[in-house]
Amino acid sequence: MSRRETWTVFAASLAVYLGVGLTLSLRYGYLLGDALARTSAAQAVLFSRDPHVSAIGYIFTPLTALAQLPLVAFSSWLPAITRWNISAIAVSALFMAGATVMIYGICRDRGLTKPYSSIIAAVFALNPIIVFFGANGMSEAPFLFFACWAARRLIRWVHTDDVHDLVFAGIALALAYLTRYDAVAAIAATTFLVAGVTVMRQGRAKWRTMRRRALLDAVLLAGPGFSAFVVWTATSWLITGEALAQLSSNYGNAAILEQSGGGATGTLLGNTAFVVTAIVVLGPTLLIAGPVAAVLAHRRRDLEFLVAPVMFGSVLAFQAFSYITGSTFGFLRFYICAIPLAAIVVVQIFAPQGNPETRRTGKFHRSRSEHATAKIGVSAALVALSVVGMMVTGWAMLQPSLSAQQYALGYLFDTSPSANDADAVAARRIIDSFSTERELAAYLDSQNLPEGSVLVDTVYGFAVVAASSRPDQFIVPSDQDFTTILNDPAAAGVQYLLTVPNSGRGESDAINRRYPSIYDNGALEFSFVFEAPNDGADQPDWRLYEV
Incomplete structure (x- = not known):
């Protein structure tokens, strides 16, 4: 050849x-979530608050995320690369x-x-x-x-x-x-x-x-x-x-x-x-x-x-x-x-x-x-x-019974699905996955927060961090002092905690494990700021609490 x-x-x-x-x-x-999670991992290696190679994570094998590093290196100038x-x-x-x-x-x-x-x-x-x-x-x-x-x-x-x-x-x-x-x-x-x-x-x-x-x-x-x-x-x-x-x-x-x-x-x-x-x-x-x-x-x-x-x-x-x-x-x-x-x-x-x-x-x-x-x-x-x-x-x-993730492609051009068509509504939510997370990232970016101001777990938060033009404003589990800061956010200068419901995959969220009732009542320590209902499929509603 x-x-x-x-x-x-x-x-x-x-x-x-x-x-x-x-x-x-x-x-x-x-x-797609798994793809965006790998992008967030690559971003953490270079531009997180605590950049280091082991921030690549050990749940996924590393090659797919490592291969992104040359392009992600330019995301500080062009945030769209990760967003x-x-x-x-x-x-x-x-x-x-x-x-x-x-x-x-x-x-x-x-x-x-x-x-x-x-x-x-x-x-x-x-x-x-x-x-x-x-x-x-x-x-x-x-x-x-x-x-x-x-x-x-x-x-x-x-x-x-x-x-x-x-x-x-x-x-x-x-x-x-x-x-x-x-x-x-x-x-x-x-x-x-x-x-x-x-x-x-x-x-x-x-x-x-x-x-x-x-x-x-x-x-x-x-x-x-x-x-x-x-x-x-x-x-x-x-x-x-x-x-x-x-x-x-x-x-x-x-x-x-x-x-x-x-x-x-x-x-x-x-x-x-x-x-x-x-x-x-x-x-x-x-x-x-x-x-x-x-x-x-x-x-x-x-x-x-x-x-x-x-x-x-x-x-x-x-x-x-x-x-x-x-x-x-x-x-x-x-x-x-x-x-x-x-x-x-x-x-x-x-x-x-x-x-x-x-x-x-x-x-x-x-x-x-x-x-x-x-x-x-x-x-x-x-x-x-x-x-x-x-x-x-x-x-x-295009069959929901066979392809739970890909069938939404058939509804790309259906911008106003009928409320009576359950498949169309569900497909639109799949297409809109992570739109809420991008809006959250834009809101936090607009606050001009200093480094290490927002505590978030990347179980779901990877999409918020990847969409942000300021990934160093977040404290995430790959940071080596994450547990210390989680135990006393105020002492570390944290201003906000980004939380998800303590159910389903949210049970593994480190913030929920440390403060089990935080999503419902701020763990009686933190002040409620706002709630962001999610437009995406299988994505949580977010609540922001102030320290």
């Missing part, structure tokens, strides 16, 4: 994702464009022509849910990039036996772990796959030699990911006292599930049906292309086919198990790996042709025999199937 092809695919995809992302943010004010989540949008657009390049590269490595490769990459890139998550700053885009990068390198390794491909696949999986914890499943599954492929390649070799080579290949793949896990966990323990803060802390996943009333609440059969439906609507082409590609791979003795189902399938299985057992929420986005899996399976229906360039072929490298180009009718059928699959995914995104 030439550099010109790479940059053409990348630039075209990037333009689409940036355009959509900036339109959703600046035109419609449609921001409208532009830094996160830019990061997700870059990574999703990179994922598209990887899908195109898998096509070219397989020996597909430029037209076929371009069409398959375009169908992937323009899938509605891929466009949305390439444009909203969430962690799905960088995770898909690293997963697709790892898949491409592993597919190449199966063919070339080049140690460089194996090492790069391991690095990609390690970076995927630093983006989302789901990568643990992919690292484990692909490690066993690599060991198995190595064993199968060696035929009747002595058991000791076979075992040593399989172990070495497995270590090369899993080593970077294991190192990333150890370093991140140790760092979390040294700084917060909790090795797995994402699971055990007051702000972690278990606490969020408990405070929000749990994850999956239906029957085992109902939860399983949701998982199956989510995977099918995101990757409907798998129903036809999957069995066909599997049969053809078996006939060709093509081990390359195993990579994508094992890697992406392990992530899907992890998410399915988590939801069915009530350990996570029923969000359609958690099954987004079905989309690159479907794209790669379609690619592997075509017989491999030619040999991709490699740095150093290994002992078990097998030259591909040249095959006739796929018939036009077969290619057209696969393209049509992929386009239909893309349309099914687009339909699913």
Whole structure:
């Protein structure tokens, strides 16, 4: 694949994702909470009252927030970068464009022509849910990039036996772990796959030699990911006292599930049906292309086919198990790996042709025999199937029962929903999420308060801090003296406390834990200033108290 092809695919995809992302943010004010929380974390590293690297937090893995730092560095001159989540949008657009390049590269490595490769990459890139998550700053885009990068390198390794491909696949999986914890499943599954492929390649070799080579290949793949896990966990323990803060802390996943009333609440059969439906609507082409590609791979003795189902399938299985057992929420986005899996399976229906360039072929490298180009009718059928699959995914995104977070996109142009249309009213509240927080930030900025004047927890307050042009006016939990100031705000010169109801996720708010009745009566210590009813969905009404 030439550099010109790479940059053409990348630039075209990037333009689409940036355009959509900036339109959703600046035109419609449609921001997503997890993306904005990562932006707030990046802002805290540079511009909080107590800036330091560990302010990045240990609930989310760090890479998505760290990648925003170069852009967030300019937010002191242009506050819109954090207020409208532009830094996160830019990061997700870059990574999703990179994922598209990887899908195109898998096509070219397989020996597909430029037209076929371009069409398959375009169908992937323009899938509605891929466009949305390439444009909203969430962690799905960088995770898909690293997963697709790892898949491409592993597919190449199966063919070339080049140690460089194996090492790069391991690095990609390690970076995927630093983006989302789901990568643990992919690292484990692909490690066993690599060991198995190595064993199968060696035929009747002595058991000791076979075992040593399989172990070495497995270590090369899993080593970077294991190192990333150890370093991140140790760092979390040294700084917060909790090795797995994402699971055990007051702000972690278990606490969020408990405070929000749990994850999956239906029957085992109902939860399983949701998982199956989510995977099918995101990757409907798998129903036809999957069995066909599997049969053809078996006939060709093509081990390359195993990579994508094992890697992406392990992530899907992890998410399915988590939801069915009530350990996570029923969000359609958690099954987004079905989309690159479907794209790669379609690619592997075509017989491999030619040999991709490699740095150093290994002992078990097998030259591909040249095959006739796929018939036009077969290619057209696969393209049509992929386009239909893309349309099914687009339909699913607009169904409230399937896509609780994305269906609001269908109401972007409905500025005055009927009071009788519950879905439209709920969608408008989703679109208006964080509008109240931006107004609160504007109000506090207008007061020209000195540094450290407003005490707020970032459970919900991240959106207020991110929207402010003066983030140093807030005292937040990442400040090293937060607990001391919380115990005696007046002595520290605090003027206001920004509070939320002591219910749901508000139970983990540090101010509520220190002053349980503050939202209702100011804990009989602080004077009520005003209340700000929230226009957004699943967002609390705010009350400001004066010290």
